[in-house]
Amino acid sequence: MERKRRGTGKSTLSDVAKFVGVSSMTVSRALRDPTKVSESLLKKIQEAIKEFGYIPNNAAQTLASASSRLILFVTPRLGSSGFQTIYHHMKLSLKKMGFHVLLAELNNKQADYDSLSTFISYNPVLVIKFDIQFTSELNDYLTKSKILSVSIGHTVNDSPQSETMITPDFKAAFELIAYKIASKEYRNPLLILHGEESFSQDIIRSWDRMLLAHDLSPNRVHPIYLAPSVMVGFDVLKELQTSFTDTDLVVTSDENLAYGIWFACRDAGIAVPAQLAIVCVGQLDLTQSGRSKLSGVHIRWDNLAAQAMEAVCESLELPSKTKTNTIPVEWISGESY
Structure with missing residues (x-):
């Protein structure tokens, strides 16, 4: 009597290997590093994976090797x-x-950090942190695990020594705003x-320096x-009319x-920019249509992404093919200033 294989009934690595006519080790090698097999063989393996609906066990592959491609x-x-x-x-x-x-x-939240520990257990070769600061415990965990990290955000004193920092040039952004003011x-x-x-920490420091340099209240x-x-x-305008009644220029960090403030001004009969000017620092949609255009400083996030990729390549000791534009920020003329 034929012995039935115990399991979930899902396709296995062995099924893919038999279909292609190679060993399971060859298929595993192709999944870990596609450059280790020929293009024709890789294509056959990919077709077999689709045919069988095979789901690679990334956790098992990671544990079986000293490093991962994750x-x-x-x-x-x-x-x-x-x-x-940046992510795109x-x-x-x-x-x-x-x-x-x-x-x-x-x-x-602690629950999310527990989840993060689970993600890190997959042994990623590198962690990219965007707009987030880890606790000292997690930074220690990364350091002890020999996992490199690149942080896109602000500089902090307790960052791991292995971490590379990539920060937007907010100083240049607010110097440009100071000139406009x-x-x-x-x-x-x-x-x-x-x-x-x-x-926020970098933005506020740059903002206060700009105000003090022009004899304005910090x-x-x-x-x-x-x-x-x-x-x-939209709701912010009501708060401004109560707490900051003398404001003549609003600068936001989000488009x-x-x-929302602009629409609230229209609703309240406040002329923009005659009575209240609005400037945005950050992500300005340069191809926007159907909306009045915002004035402000456009942070070149695509340049920042290129700089972060250079840092990733340097951390992993890989050749870099990216080229960064030396222009950090640019002023966009619109109708709100």
Whole structure:
């Protein structure tokens, strides 16, 4: 009597290997590093995987080898300013280099950090942190595990020694705004800032330096703790009319907040920019249609992505094919300033 194989009934690596006519080890090698087999054989293996509906066990492959082709990308909020642009550019580049990218949306809650420990147990070759600061315990864990990391955000003192920092040039952004403020003699600018962003520390430092350099009152910052959106920006105007009645220029770190404030001004009969000017720092949609254009400083997130890819290649000792543009920020003329 034929012995039936115990299991889930799912296709196995052995099924794929028999179909192609090679050993299981060859198929495993092709899945770990496609460059180790010929293009024709790789194509046959990929066709067999589709035919059988085989799902590779990435965890088992990782445990069986000293390193993986997995890169973990962590952010607390998929809607963070610049995230979509940076993630899109880096994911495409990493896939061309043969890496798999695992995206984790986590915040500072202990439950999420427990989940992060599970992700790290898959032994990623590198962790990319966007707009997030790990606890010292997690940083210690990364260091002891010999897992490299690249952080896109602000510089912190307790970052692991193996971590590379990539930070937007907010200093250049606010120097450009300072020039614009001086040219029109605004005296009471106010920064509307999403309070949970890791970028906040760098933004506030650059903002206060700019205010002091032009003899303006520092600490004119209004934090927003809800996820930035047009509706949240719309509600902000009421708070400004109560707490910051002398404001003549609003600077936001998010495009949606800026539009929300602008729509609220229209609803309240406040002329933009005659009575209240609005400037956005960050992700400006240069191809927008159907909306009045915002004025502001456009952070070149695509350049930042290229710089981060250079850092990834340097960390993994891989040749870099990216070229970064030396222009860090640019002023976009619109109708809100």
